[in-house]
Amino acid sequence: QVQLVESGGGVVQPGASLRLSCAASGFTLFNKYGIHWVRQAPGKGLEWVSFILFEGSNRFYADYAKGRFIISRDNPKRTVYLQMNSLRVEDTAVYYCARGGGPLDHWGRGTLVTVSS
Amino acid sequence: EIVLTQTPLSLPVTPGEPASISCRSSQSLLDPDDGKTYLDWYLQKPGQSPQLLVYTLSYRASGVPDRFSASGSATDFTLKINRVEAEDVGLYYCAQRLRFPYTFGQGTKLEIK
Numbered sequence: 001q002v003q004l005v006e007s008g009g010g011v012v013q014p015g016a017s018l019r020l021s022c023a024a025s026g027f028t029l030f031n032k033y034g035i036h037w038v039r040q041a042p043g044k045g046l047e048w049v050s051f052i053l054f055e056g057s058n059r060f061y062a063d064y065a066k067g068r069f070i071i072s073r074d075n076p077k078r079t080v081y082l083q084m085n086s087l088r089v090e091d092t093a094v095y096y097c098a099r100g101g102g103p104l105d106h107w108g109r110g111t112l113v114t115v116s117s
Numbered sequence: 118e119i120v121l122t123q124t125p126l127s128l129p130v131t132p133g134e135p136a137s138i139s140c141r142s143s144q145s146l147l148d149p150d151d152g153k154t155y156l157d158w159y160l161q162k163p164g165q166s167p168q169l170l171v172y173t174l175s176y177r178a179s180g181v182p183d184r185f186s187a188s189g190s191a192t193d194f195t196l197k198i199n200r201v202e203a204e205d206v207g208l209y210y211c212a213q214r215l216r217f218p219y220t221f222g223q224g225t226k227l228e229i230k
Contacts, residue, residue: 036219038167045208045210045221045222045223045224046159046161046167046210046212046224047221048218048219048221051219060217060218061218062218063118063218096166096167098167100214102172102173102214103169103172103173103178103214104157104159104167104169105169105172105178106169107166107167107168108166109166110166
């Protein structure tokens with residue numbers, strides 16, 4: 001079955017960087033699917049972060065992520081990355097990756113990022 | 118940015134009774150190029166990741182029981198559960214994917230009375 005597994009979260013200080021990974025399995029033609037990152041701050045709702053299309057040529061970001069976050073993908077490794085720089089306290093959240101292109105039809109379990117001094 | 122506003126934010130329901138959640142968009146979600154309305158619904162059960170319930174206005178995702186239905190116009194949308202069951206508790210979100218940035222509603226918490 002379709003599986004998306006996030007990793008790379010942790011506790012960092014403001015201004016630090018983290019790279020999240022999203023490893024996909026259980027479906028063919030990975031390079032034909034877009035992948036989203038969506039986050040959820042503690043006790044809050046869902047907030048879209050970023051999206052990357054098939055070969056990585058088209059990437060989209062939420063305003064708060066522009067200039068700080070970079071989404072990329074390695075199709076042979078079936079993995080999508082989210083490089084997060086200049087992290088802020090308000091970036092604290094569970095970060096989910098989700099298969100998209102159309103609706104977000106499969107989601108991972110998420111990885112927790114905590115930004116705290 | 119397209120803003121989605123859900124009502125109510127909290128929804129206590131007796132098992133077996135119907136439930137309805139509304140979602141209003143600040144802009145039309147109808148794509149004039151293909152005639153489709155890009156509004157989806159997700160459910161996040163307690164302690165779980167979100168799951169897709171309904172896509173493109175009214176199409177139930179695979180495995181979603183037919184007690185769930187969705188409808189709407191270009192800016193006003195409704196998710197209905199015709200007989201709520203205990204397993205339906207959680208946070209319901211509407212979401213638009215007509216244009217970036219994708220956006221979600223604030224979420225509606227359905228709980229059992």
